[in-house]
Each structure stands twice: as structure tokens, then as C-alpha cells.
Amino acid sequence: MKPNEDIQADNVERFFADLDGLRLQQSDQDYLAGFRAFEHQIETDRLIRTSESLFLFNHSPTGSGKTISWLKTALDSKMKVITVYPTNALVIDQKKQVDRTIEKYGYDPRKYHVQAITSDLLAEEKMLYPDETGLHKGQLLNRVIRKGRGRGLILLTNPDILTLALKNAYYEHNIREAIRSVDMVVVDEFHLASVKQRDMLLFMMHEMSNDKRSRLSKFVFLSATPDHQIVYRARRVGLNAVVLDDKSSPLSSSEGHPVLPRLSLEIRCGAIYRTYELIKDNLDYFVDLCSRPRLDGKRAKTVFILDGIYEVDEIFNALRDALAGMTVERVDGLHPASPEKLKDFDVLVSNSSVEVGIDFNVDRLVFSGYSKSKFLQRIGRLRSKPSDEVCEAVCFVPEVLYDHLKGLAAKRGNLKLTRKEMAEQLGKVMESGLDLSSYSKMYSPMEAYLYLKARIKGGTWRDELGEEHHEKGMPESIQGEEWIRTLTLIEKHFLDREIDGQMYDWLDSESWQLKEGLLSYRGSRFQALMFDTTDDRLKLYDLMYLLRRGDVEFISPQKFALRLRNAFKGDYDAELMPRYESMKRFAAGYCWYHGTMGDQIRKVLFKGDSSEHHKKIMFNSADHARKPRMINGFKVEADPNIPTLSHLNDTLTDYEIFARLIDQSGSYLKAKFNLGDFFYLYPYSGMRSVAFGHDALYIDCLIREEHARGR
Template sequence: MTTLDLTGVALRTHDDSYPFDVSPFAHQREMQQLFENEERFVAVNDSPTGGGKTSAWLAPVLDNRMDAIAVYPTNALVADQQEAIQRRVDQYIDHDVAVLKATAATLAERSDDFGSISHGAVLDDWLRQEGRYSDQRILLTNPDIFVMMRRGLYRKGSREYKDFDVAVVDEFHRAGRKEQNTLRFLLDEMQSEDESVVALRKVAFLSATPDQRQRRLFEDAIEAPYYRVTEHETEERKAYTDSSGEDWFGVMPPVELDVRPAQTFSTADRLFEDSDETLEFCRGGRTVVMLDGIHEVGQVYAWLDDEMNGNVERIDGFYDENKAEKLDRFDVLISNSAVEVGIDFDVDRILFAGHNRESFLQRLGRLRSASDLKEARCYVPSTVAGTLSEQAERTVTRRELDEILDEAYPDPRQPDTFDARYSAAEAFEHLDDRLRNAPPDDHQEIKQSTLDRIKRHFGVGSGTDFSLRDMEAFTDALDWRVLTSLQWYRGDNIQALVYDRTTDRVTTYDLFYLLRYGDIEFVDQATFKKHVPSEQHTEIDRKERYVDGFCVYDGTIDTNDDGFGRSVYFTGPVLNAWIDDTSNTGRKPQLQSGLQIGVDPNGTGSRVPSVTKVNERLRERGERSDGDETGLLCYAVNGAPSRVKRQYNLDDFFFLYPIRVQNKELHSLAIGTDALYLHCHVLEQEQRLTGTDDESFLDGL
């Protein structure tokens, strides 16, 4: 165990006029000047957590009555920000502002109002109506809906978004490589359109400090001038231990940080081992516990709920109902990444697992906006704990901590050629779609500008340039169904629609978690409706076409002595033939039909014979799709998951599933975007091992 004394962070305030009647920080003044003086820009705001990044764009947008689209990574954050922005509007603004929350659920609710079953048409009608009755519109949505709007993926397209002046992307650094590429490319394209077609000219990314690759893309790939609004803020930020001082505002408090070792997904075990200390810590004030796995969350919640006298609450992807009430009343909150970003709550102390540098800093940053000393406890990999122990004899600033963690945490290998292989392919397919829907007179201009953009965004790899010819040749060799799947923001996944009898609610969740840990039974859709109260049937009708099973859930099973649930794997003759027919480099990601899932008990006797219902549903995937594509996007490689992760230096959150053939698990399957990342890793390693040069970019096709 090591105890670190961390300084707080204070930002200088300035006695300037500001729309929210506060003394602004330098980055807020800089952003305000950009909005008022620059016709076209891309800005990155990487000010510290709690430093007012939302106010930095919201104040000038409201002051200048600009229509804005704000994109948030989760629906929970969309809802939280709608409430926060509405409070600002009610407090400071004297004109009519429509603050709209657009998620799949809200669009479904609005469908009756506008007489349309297409979410795209509902959104268009809603925005048009608010444009007539309000002076200004602020649309809050998630990246999936934004990409569907821009790419016309709804059954009836949406165009009202083209009239918005501003786009803001929050927590941009939390998105994966594919998702970042998609958003950056589309926003650059929209900014470059004729203003009579698309009004967007001002774009802001709220993010962590850009790394070298991100800086290059912001500076060189995007056409609009790039500004980092904190670039000259050295004198505007200071460390403090006792008081932030006059004309300074503390955005992060000083922290006494207790550092302990634990493996990823094993923090719960350490909490149980340190049970007396854990309970004492949680009884010391309003506490948030942030863990890695949802099963860990469940275990710790059940234990603390039994041991503590106060209100112990749980929030995660499976238990996300009544979030506002839980955040208001908790004494101890158990969660995972569901409360890691954005959502505001008051907390005295935190206990968290830090599986990587970004998560460590994000979770520590939940202690904010107070100058008095706070307490925190973190569980990190043993190598990181060892590095931090070297700092125990001195006070560490937050900047120093950032640098120490950057050195301490290993960097998982990035798929360097992903941009030129798959993001370029995504852009070529997007170009084809645009040309099909554009007047012939516009084809040449659209094609040339898009090809230039593809080259700027995706033609620069790790130490080399890839030509448009290389990128187009790779695209031409891909299955058209893979190209179609790339048009969506997120990769493929497998989810079930769940009726949780313990809470009497319907939700969707990851199928593999349910198969590993759930006390469950899978049924057909008709039987599922008989279990669910009639008032929740509309939720079933809205989601049934997107899920691969219908599940009745009665809690979790007992794990075995090692803490494991059931064994879940892929199997079936389709995978057997695919593996036998090709090598890792000869195989390509593809949409595979006819996959089967198998489940073995974990030693407690818990089985899932109803998994046959899931496999029936998987075979019917194509019948639920609007297009001709069918199956699951996946990529198979030789080697068990643990070996494959070591071989390609993949992190603990890169999910691989075992493939069982003839009762042996000698192969692994990646699904969705992970399948594409893994394919790049395989080809890149083959090139390194064989000593081939960059011209081998097209190998493996």
C-alpha cells in the first residue's frame, strides 16, 4: 500500500463580462472569442475535469442564438446534460430555446405525435416544428443518431440537421479509433459543404489532451482552421494544497490517494480481502465505488447492501433505472463506467479500479469543485502500483501524475493500418452512397473533394503514406456486406431483450454476460410477452428486431470457487469449415451466418438448455434486417483467447470468444469492430515477421 499526496487544480478567473454572469476562465474567454470572431473553425477544449468545458461552448451559442447539435457518448449523459443546459437557459436566457433530447426512446415516443414510424422522419418533423415556435434549437443526441442522420440510414432521411450552425462532440477521446475516424471525417465533410446546403461552420471537441496522431489529424486532415483553446494556458492553471487563493477557482481538490495492487476484473476480490478497511472507508462519507466488470459491481453491491446501514445504490448498464433518484439519495454508490464521465453528483470520497491511464484519471476526476482535502483509494496493476510507490515521499501535482501514469501503464498495440484499410473503405462506400443520391452535375465535385478528404484523413499510416490506389484496392476486395456494416457508428454486437423479474422491467443487455452469470431462461417472442406486463409491450415492439434473444432473468447464479460463471463459446459446422479452410492471414472479416453458441456449467450445476432459442434467433438475423445483409461480422484466428491477447498485445477489454471444435478450444472469434482491429493486427504482425515492406499493405486480400 502506498499513500500519495496529490495537489488540487485551480484555474484563474477573469473579471470580464460573460453571458452566465460568472468570472470566466481563460479557455472560456478563448472559446467565446472564436465563436464571435471566426467564421469557421475546429476547436479542441482539453481543460481539466470540472473546469467548465460545457459552459465554454454553451455560453456563446446561447448568446449568439446559434442552433447547435451536441453529441454525447451515452444516452444517460444526453439526459443529464439536457437537465443541466435547461437550468442554464431558465436562469440566464430571455429568448425561447428548445433543448431537445433525441435518443431512440424519445423518437419512438414522438412517433405518435408526428404520424411516422421512421425515426428520421420523426426527428425532421420535430426539429421543423421547434424551429417555428422557438428562437433557437439545441439538439442533444448520441453518435449513432448523428451518423444515421448524416448518412441517410433511416428509412426516411433527415435533412433539418443541415440548418444547424454548431456541432459539439463531448468526451471525444473515449471513442474508439473507428468511431473517432467516422465523426471527424463526417464533420469535416459537413463544414466543407456549400453553406446553402449545410450551415455547419463551427465545431468543438471536448476531449483529453490530443496526442501526436490526434494533433496531426486536427491540424492537417480537417480543412477548417484548428485551435486548441488551452494552448497558451500555462499561467492560467496552478497546483494548490491548502487554498486556491483569490482570483482562482479550485476545480479539483487536493487528494490523499491510497494506492493498492489488483488485477483487472479482480478488484472485488481485494475489497473482500480488505473487508474491514473497505467498510471503514465507505462509512467515512458519501462514497462512490467504481469497478471494471458488471459482475464485480453485482458482487460488491450485494455485500455492501447487506453490511451498510445507509442507502447503498447500484448504477450500471444493466441497472440504470431511476438514475437521478439514486444519485440524489445514495450514501454508497456502486458502479462501473456508467458514472465515469459527465454525470454530476456530489461525493466525499471514491474507491476505484484503474485499469488504464485514461480510466484512472477520469475516475479520480469525479472528486471535483472543492478546496478541502479529499480521500480516494485506487486499485491498479502491480507494475503501476510499484511505480507510484516511488512517489510516496513527496507531494505530486496533477500534471506530474499524468506524466507518471503515462510511463507506468503499458500501451496496448494500436492497429496502425486500420485507418487506411477500414476507415478509408468506410469513406469510399459513403462516397458511393452520396453519388447515388446526388444530381449528376454535382458528381465530379463531390467525388474529387471526397477523394482529397480520404487521402488527408486516412492516407498517412505509421511511418508511411498509403496511396488512394492502395486504399481503393483494399476496399474493392471487401465483401459488400462488410462495407455496408461499416456505415454505422458502432460495430456489431449480440444483445438479448431481458425481462428482469427482480425489478419488473424490460431492458436490453449483453448476451454473453447473461449466459455466464444469469439465472435465466430464453423463450420465443410470444412467450416472452406473456411474462411481461402489458404496459411494457410497447418496449418489446420497439426493440425486438434488434436483439438475438428473449430472456427472463431472476438474478445471478452462484459462481464456482474461482469466481467464474458458466463457460460460453462459439461452435458449429460453419466455424469448423471456416477455420479448416484458411489461415489467419488468408481469412478475412466477414458476416457469417449459422453461428451457434454453446454453454457449459461452471461446477455449480447451473445450465442453460434454452440457449437453443438464441441459436434459432441467430439463424434468423437476416429476416430482421432492412437490407440483404445477414449474419454477424466476425473474424476467427488460431489460438485460445488468452494466447491471442498475448500474441498481439491486446488489452483486457478487447473481447475475444473461444471457438470450440471437437470439444477443444484452440481458436478465437472477434466480433464487430474488434474483428476489423484484429485483422489489422494479424496482417501487421505477419509483415513484421516476414520482413516485408510497406508495399505489402494489400497482403491478406
Template sequence: MSDSTPLNVQLKGLGLRKYPSDSYPVDGVTPHRHQWALHDALTTGVSGAFVNDAPTGAGKTLSWLAPTISEGLDTVAVYPTNALIEDQRKNIELMLDDIDGGDDVHLLAVSSDTLQDEYATDYPAESNGEILSYLLRDAFQRSETVILLTNPDIFVLLRRRIYHNRTDGINFFEVAVVDEFHRATRKEQNTLLFLLDEMQDADTEICRLSYLVFLSATPDEELAGRFEEAVSAPYYPLTGFGWRETPHPAMAADDQPAIAFAPGQLPTAYRPVLPPLELRLQPATTFQTASRLAEQREETIDQLSQGRTVLMLDGLHEVDEIYRLLQDSELGTIERIDGFHRADIADKLNRFDTLVSNAAVEVGVDFDTDQVLFSAHSAATFFQRLGRLRTRKETSKAYAYIPPYVYKQLQSEINAYGNEWINRERFEGLVEQHYVDNSTPKSFDWRYSTVEAYHHVEERVENTPSDEAGLIRKEGWKRIERHFCRPHGTVFSKQDAKRCHDSVQTKILDALQMYRGDSLQLTVYDPDQQVVQNYNLTYLLRHGDIQLLERDDFLTRVPDRLGDDVSRVERYSIGYCIYYGTYDGDGTEGDDEYTGRDLCFKPTGDLYSLLNRGKRQTREPKVCTGLEVETSPDIDGLDQLKIELSETEVLCYPIEGHVSEVSKQYSIGEFGFVYPLLHPEGDTATIAFSHDALYLYCRVQDQQEADGLDIEVSEL
């Protein structure tokens, strides 16, 4: 068999049983077992951490929404993206009329955009935090049930009183719902879980939070262990029969809550959640799926013509390449949704025949499609994107482009099944075992999350009466041990934590208090889409057809009506540019396959000193200035950006070695984001930024400790 011959798999669909009862508080809905389980938990006073791992399309939103509204439980729901917040607001507004108590709900959707655009006129204030403070104060003065939809960044800022030091509205919520928790990075999971546990464990007179609800794909063994061991409240996975020893009266104890079904085999008592699939697996390295599709253009168009199709690719430049490739085809209405094409999403989803996108539609956005075509650089991405095909019992099609090493290892195993229909659970296990795990190193827990939590506890102590300080420290340290030390068997005392905390640069401590790390961004005006936004600097320098400008020149190019948008986003950027699309090369002969500019950074000043201060064994990440950038070919206006960038403080970690060597040595993967650094002495070096700098440092330290252990063993 050729190394590129497609592997064909037939996957069974998944159906969930319906359990009718007049007591469910939603008109016209016959709930599933997971919906009954969470309904019972939130209506019978069982405090705990509940994980709903029902598949996409199974009604996870309704599972928490119906009981919180019918019981009048004030709820904060945390979503990973602002687009998902808006999508969920629309979905919830449509559900309210059918839910008992739905006419007595005060629904808020809060992001930095809505605070500036939607709420600023009603609550004039000097900052977003102050607007939100007033917004929550007024909400809790009403007699209605408060439902707040927001992102984790704002939630963390509220809890730590960084957003506005007088905001205590976050402590009035009784239920916290976290969506897509499994998709967060390790640092993000650590931050959110620690703060939620702290809130739920507090006296109800201080914080009313009693229920933690996580909406997630099936937690892996480690994540389930963290729910079980780290969180103070009992952990209840809502799989199987739910949290109750005795099932709800509406459910028969000996029923199957879910079944796998082949075409034509779904009983009427079950609702289809995931359809039977004809899945085709093909090899493609990360960020190269678009090139594969372009090479096989006729075959690609033939595949896309088989039905309404959604493509999910890794890079925005891939989206651009395929979108242009399909323009002169006969595929009907072709739409795109990505970081630069986010307007009119609802209309695009209604009218597309072929939708070209990236991670922008990977979660949350609802669409109906006959088939999907996607790339998958990780097992989590594979099943997330595959799961976007749902709620139909007819056979659907999917085309997956996976790393060549995974494809090669799957060949014999997949072919052994022949024409047999395979259960999804069995197939998932088969795929997961072959992907290399490039996740954040576990040592991040005690190297940095412990320090972050220690700093948070000490900040609380400084802002509390002296007679309560001792108890806050004592409870805080116990929580730190549960979350970050005990799961790894790490011997780490309070004195160790204090010593590590005191040795970490203050600016890194400040960065750790945020949910997400800072990124290098440019303020961008896209004249085609008529929008202003911030976007990743390194992407724009490599793949953007851009013109870099000074601020005054930039403002002359932007329509006056977008002036407020510039003011809102420019505080988080280091420069300005006009974006004309994807850069295709300089037009020289032989440049047909050019995929971007060469990009490298140069160290000067503080960064130069950091790079030359010892070797990897002693160097640590640092917030410093002195970063310069070079591109080939050059970009108009780059000299101005060099000045701004060299004076910008950046959390970074430089190490010796070429990017490819560093990536391979420390199993970073294509989404680790490390970049070439031109060492002044001519040696090759690599640099990582923000939280990626901390992750790389952990990997380097882990390997050095492992090498040291090997030496000790050999000496014995």
C-alpha cells in the same frame, strides 16, 4: 516492500482563475479563460475546430452554450450515451434563465427512446427517422435558436441519410459540439471526424456548419495531430491563452490561468476544480477488484465509512457482488447504478452514502462525493474516474486498483516522492508511461476507415447530379488522404482504395457505415426492476442468472404495460430471457469463488467453412451464419437460443489459438473481447465479433507484415 503494500500519493489540487467582465452573457457567472476563449471564437466569426480540454467540473458545457444562445447559433451537441443526453438536458434547462437569449431557445433531446416515447405522439410516423425528420423540420421553422442534444449513432445516420433519406435538417446547424471525443474508439473517432470535416468544408448554401467544438480531456499528441492535419478548418486548442494572439480584454496577459495547490493554498481569485488528494494505489487484475475488496471486507468497510463514497468497477457482476457484500454493513444508504439499475438516478445521487457503480457514472452524471474507489484497466480510465472528484478545495481521498504490472513499475518512483505534494501533470505523465497501450491498431485507418469513407463518397455521388459527381469524388479523395493516409505516410492511391473497397464484403461495408458495431444482444425482462431492455449476450450467458424463453412465452411473463418497450428493442436482439441477477455458481462445494459460467462458441455451416479456408495469412473477417454456443453449466432454454444464433448473420473473425495466447500475442487486453471457439478437429481457436473482429484482423495483418519485414532484412 510487499508486492501488495499500498502506495500512497499526495496530489495537488487544480484551481482555475476567474476573469470578471460585464460582457459575459450569463448572470452570476465569472468565467474562466477557456470559457472566454470559446465565447470569443463563437461570437467573432472565427471558423475552426476548437478543442476545450478544461478538466471535469470546469464549466465546459457553459463554454459553448452561452455564446451559441446569445448569438443565436443553431447547435447540435453529440454525447456518447443516452443517459448523458438526459443529464445535459436537465442541466441546460436550469441554465437557460441566466443566459442572454435563453428564453428564445428550442431545446431537443433526441435518442431512440425519446423518439418513441416523447415525440411519437406529436409526430406519428412509420420509423424513428421519419419522426426525427418532422421534428427537425418544425424546429427550423421556428424563430428560436435550435439546440439538439443527441448521440453519435443518430448523428451519423442523419448525415448519411440512412435514418431517413429526406432528412436534411442536420445541414442547418451552425455549430457541432462533440463531448468526450477522446473516449471513442478509433473507428468511431474516424467516422465522426471525417463526416464533421466534410460538413464544415462544404459550401454554406449546402451546409451551414462553421464551428466544430470538441469537449475532451487533454488530447494526446496523435489526436492533436489529427485535428491539426486532417481537418480542413484551422485547429485551435483552448489551453493557455486560448486561440487569440491577444487575450480577451478581461484577461491579463501575464496571469496564470490555472494553478496547482496543496491544502490551504488556493488564492481567492481561483475556483477549485480538482481537490488535493490523498490517493492510495493497490494492485488488482481487471474484473478482480471486487474480489480484492471482498477479501479485505473489514478494511473496505472502514475505508468506505470515511465519507460519502462512489465506487466505479469494471464489470456489472462486480457491482452486484459488492452491493450485496455491503448490505449488512452500517454504511448508511447504499445505492447502485448500472446497466440493470438505471431508474431514479437523480434520487439515488441525492441520497446515497455509498454508491456502487461501473462505467455508468464514469462520464456526465453529476454527483458530489468525499471520496472515490475505482478500478482502472487503462490510463484513460484511471484519470477519467479519478477526475470525478471535483469542485472542492478541501482534501479528498481516492483508492485506485490498478493492474499489477503498472503497480510494480510505479513502486520505486512513487516512494521517491515521500510526503511531497505532487503536481497532477507530473503524476499523469508518470502513470501513462507504464500502462500498456491496447488501443485500436493504427492500421485500421487505411485498412477499413479508408474503405468506409470511400463507400460514403460513392454513395453521395450516386445521389447527386452528374455534373457535380466529379467534384465530390475529387474533394472526397483529398479528404480521405488527409484523414487516413498522410498521417501514417501510407502510399495508398484511389485505385488501391477502389480495389480494397470492391474486395470487402458488402455486408461489412454496411456495418462500417454505422457509428458503432452491432453486438449480439438478448431482450431482457428484469422482474425486480420492472424494465425491458437489450443487453449483451455474452455477459448474460457468463454472468446472468437467466431463463431463456421463446418469444410467446416471454410475452406472457412481461406486464402488458411494457409491451411497447419489447416492440422497440426486440428488433435488435436474437432471443429473449428473464433476468434474476448475477449467477453465483451451481451451489456445489468449493464453488464459493465461482465468477461465472464457462462459455464457448462452435462453428458450423458458413463459419466452419471460414475457419477452414486457409490459415491466418489468407483468412479475412466475414458476415456469416453458423455460430453456435455452449455453456457449462447449461442454461434453461439454451437449445432455442442455439437455433436462433446459428441462423443469425454475424460479423466475425476466427483464428487458431487459445484465447489467452491470442490475447497475449496481439496485445488485446481484457477489454478486447475475444472468445473460445471449439474447432471441430479438436484444435483450439478464438473468435471476435463486430468491430472487434476488424481490429483483431488488423493486428494479425500488422504482425504478419512485421514478420515479413524481418525476414527481408535478415536475407539482406
């Protein structure tokens, strides 16, 4: 009998699969004291040491030590390295890992400068210079890099900060040159980057390595999920692209070090954003799963990874009430991870916030896997177990996959799969992802052009106070040569033609109109600055979630600031005001948040407030002729109504956001273009929809591509 088989609700359909673990062969070659290295670690070390120029793609599996593969070489040679991680939590976690590695293997910490950089940490860095007013992020980042003079440097940051610095968004000419002075850039979890993000990361890395004035020539991309298209492009444009493939073997039929454990995988049918209902309907089963000790008698650590934050809310509350005496924690966008949470929990309820990177112990896993990438990413949280241990996992999958795997189990008598076989089965029935190859031809050349123009020609910019500044470009005597070099790279990466005068003029005019939408790494969205009464903290959070699910009270910015001051009294100036001042420029609205509304969901509709808004959003244009633009004048309606919604609309209408209007509804467009569940389109009056941020660019590509095919 499988675990828990006697505790389940009636009519719960499920079946079990035996999913094999993974091993990797270890080498006896000298590496680190007391450390037997894997082949990919030894090969990474050799390639970094011996290659003059290198674009290394390491596709070794989750849990196989990809971090130490580059870090050892960097420490041995006192290299200057910028490492890029997809989340701030991972930036901070990996900084601790670097410090531990330096201590554990006997490196002298005085010979290295190791620093994590996020927006919040840059604000703390600014406090080191109290006598210098007006210091901005670019200058601070430049100073951090200079701390590595005469010793090794490991600077850990997120891709937003790196790309914005290179694109001159921090208005510090020298920062780009400081980045070009390091030895290596490492990009972790590269498969999580979107097509826009991958295109620009590879292009900017190529441009820097191609520049004779740049010292930077080595780049390492870490990802357990291969991206064959980006590797193909790297080779096509002439880069020294080296791939280290996954050399793992099944745990049960090979020798070597165990990397991922064998799983008893319970598979259930579900639907995205509705998984919490299925768990609550069968709550006794999952309470028993969490309560049952491990075979050694110790308490098991059980992790739930769901999709919507309201799912986390529902399951966290249900399990906290049912598991008296156990430590039940939650991690999501409103409740960030902390070392204490990840160390002390018995049960952790989360969403995508914990599916990558941060290492913590997990014994049992309950997760939703409604796409191939999510399934494989989340199942990788179970790792670092003895070779004879079998871990338990429960997975909710879409009906098409459930039926496919159940049919396979019926045909074979029981379902035993290797990790490779499971990935193959997922690929047979789950969508491989939206084809956005047209984006690389339409918008990536514009983004690349903006990046080059800022560096070569310079420009004029205004700070938050409206003061005008002039950014110098390169000397005119070398601008022509630099344009020839770099425009050739745009041709190689994105275009199938030469950039003539007409094409250059088009790039110049079109890219300027799209500058704000192309500049950011993650894109823009409506956010509200809220005071969360559930934990008395000030937060920026997604406005659409608050409108649809939140028990919220919107107020004017003036009353919001006054209410904060009254709530915190004497502590306001020192503790809260600096945070409020740094966050308010990102806010489209202000609210007091009292938690969720339970099962109730509001309908939210965007509309325009003026003829000027309709002009900017190209309301009367044909769908294929519209273009994404920076637009203000949005207002929202909610059903059921929020009594204080007028206060939101007063601020929302002045907020500019990158947007694109589409004539069809979101549900129609999702079905038509097979957009998937994580492509966000919002209702707009008149049965239309609107996309924001990078989604505005992506949907524009699809509509234009469809129109071109129909002509």
C-alpha cells in the same frame, strides 16, 4: 495517522500519496452576470464568434466549465447547435443543464428550442403524430431540427444517431441536409471515441465544412485528455484547428478558483475484475469508510467505481447488508441511473456507467484504475470542493504501477504529486494504448467511401417488412464534381496515394461487403432480450455476461412473449408490448433472468452449426486471408451446462453478426498483440477465437499488418 489506519485486515499492503488539486485563473472580463469566467471560456466565446471556419479542441481540465464555454455563445447568438454526448444518461442530464442555464442567466426560453434525442425519446416523439403511420427516425429527427426555425436550437444526442443519420442509415435524404443547415456541432468527451469513431467524426465534419452548400462550419471537441494524433491530422489536412491547452496550476502553490481538490490517495495492489474480492476481504475497513461522517458532521457520499457488473453486484449486496440505515444504490448496465438515485444515495456502487459526464456530489471514492485513461477519468469524479478540503480516495492499481509508486515513495520519504506529475508517472509504466494506426489506412477509407456513396449516388433499401425503397442521390450533372471533391478528402485523411480507377473499384467492392460492420458507431454484439425478475423490467443485455454469470432460463420467442403477457395481464398491451416490439429485433436470444450465480463462472464456447457457416467464416482459409463478414450459424456450449440452452441456440443460429475467426486462442492473441483487458475475443471450437463488431475489424488489421511485416 491516516484515516481508517486502525481498521484494516491483516497483511493488506497499501501506502498513501498526497495528490495535489488544481486551480484555474479567473478573469474580470464581462461574461455572464455573477459569473467569473476562465480563460478558455472567454477564448472559446471569441473563436466561435469571429471564426468563419473552426475546429476547436478544448483540453481544459475536468470540472472547468467546458459546457458553458460554447453554450453561452450559442444562446447569445441564437445559434443552431447539435451537441453529441457518449451516453444517453449524459444526453438527458445535459439537457437539464441547458435548461437551468437559460433560466439562471435570464435568457428567454421562448427564443430557443432545446431537445434531447435518443432512440427512446424519438419513439416518444413519434407519438406526437398519431395520424401519420410509417414515420421513421430520419423524418422525426428532421422535424426536430426544423423546430429551431426562427429561434435558437440546442439539440442534444448521442454519436450513434448523428453518424447513422449522416450515413443515410435512417433512409431520409433530407436529414443530412438538415444537419448541414445548423451552425455548429459540439462533441463532448471526445477522448472516449475509438480510432474508428474518431476517424469518421473528423472526416464527416471536414466533408461538411468543405461543402459550399453547407452552412455548418464550426466544430468544438471537448476532452480533458488530449488526442495529439487527431489534432495533428486536422492540421495536416488543412483545417483551422485551434487547441486550448490545460492552463491549470497546482492547488497548493497558486492562486485562482479551485477546480479539483487535494486528495489523500490510498493505493492498493489489485487485478482487473478481481477488485471486489479484495474489498470483501477487507470489508470492515470499507464499511467504516462509508459510515464515518464528514468533518462537518454530515453523512459522506461514497462512490465505488469497479469494472465488471458482477463486481458491482457483489459489493452492492455486501455493503447493503452491512450498512443498515444507509441508502446504498447501484448503477450499471442492468440498473440505470436516475436523478433520485444520484441525489439521495449515501453509498453508490457502479462501473463505467458513472465515470463520465453526469454531475453529482461525491465526498469519497473507491475505484479501480488498471489503465491510465481509467485512472484519470475516475479520479476526476471528485471535484467542486472548497480549496481547504482534502478528499479521501482508495485506488486499486496493477502490480507494476503499485511497485513503481511505492518505490518512488520510499525514495522520497513520502509521495507528494501534482496531477501532472501523477499522469507522467502513470505514462511511464502503464500501456498508452493499442497502436491501431493501420486501421486508418485500411478500413477508414472504406467507411468514408460508403458515407460519400450514400449521399452522392443514393441506393435501394428494404424496410423491416421487406418493402423496397429507392433513395435518390445527387443530380447526375454534379456527381462527378462531387466525387472529385470528396475523394480528395479521403486521400488527405487516410491514404498516401491518389485514388485511381483501380483503387476506386477496390473501395467500392470491399466497402460494400463490409457495409454492416462499418456502418454502426459502436459495433455489434450478441444481446439477449430478458425479463429481469429482480426488478420486473424488460431489458436488452450482453449475452456473454448472461451465459457466464447469470442465473438464466432461455425460452423460445413465442413462449417469452406469452409469458410476458401472462405476467402483466391487462397492462401488457399498453405498457410492455410497444417496448417488446421495439427491442426484439436486436435479440439473439430470450430469457428469464433471476440474478447472478454468485462466485460461479461458466465457460462458454462458440462453434459453427453447418458447412454454410464454416464457408462464411472462412474456416479453412489461412488466418491472414480471412475477412470480417456478416455471419450466422453460431451456437454455444456452456460448462456447467444450462438446461435450457437449446432454446438459445435455436434463435442464435439465425442471428447475423459481424465476426472474424482467428486461429489462435484469445489469451495467446492478447499477449502477442498486447490487446489489453477491454479487447474482447471469445473461444471458438478447436482452440480458436472469434471477434465481433469493431473488434473484428481491429484484430483483422493487426493480423494483416503482422503478415505484411513477415513477407
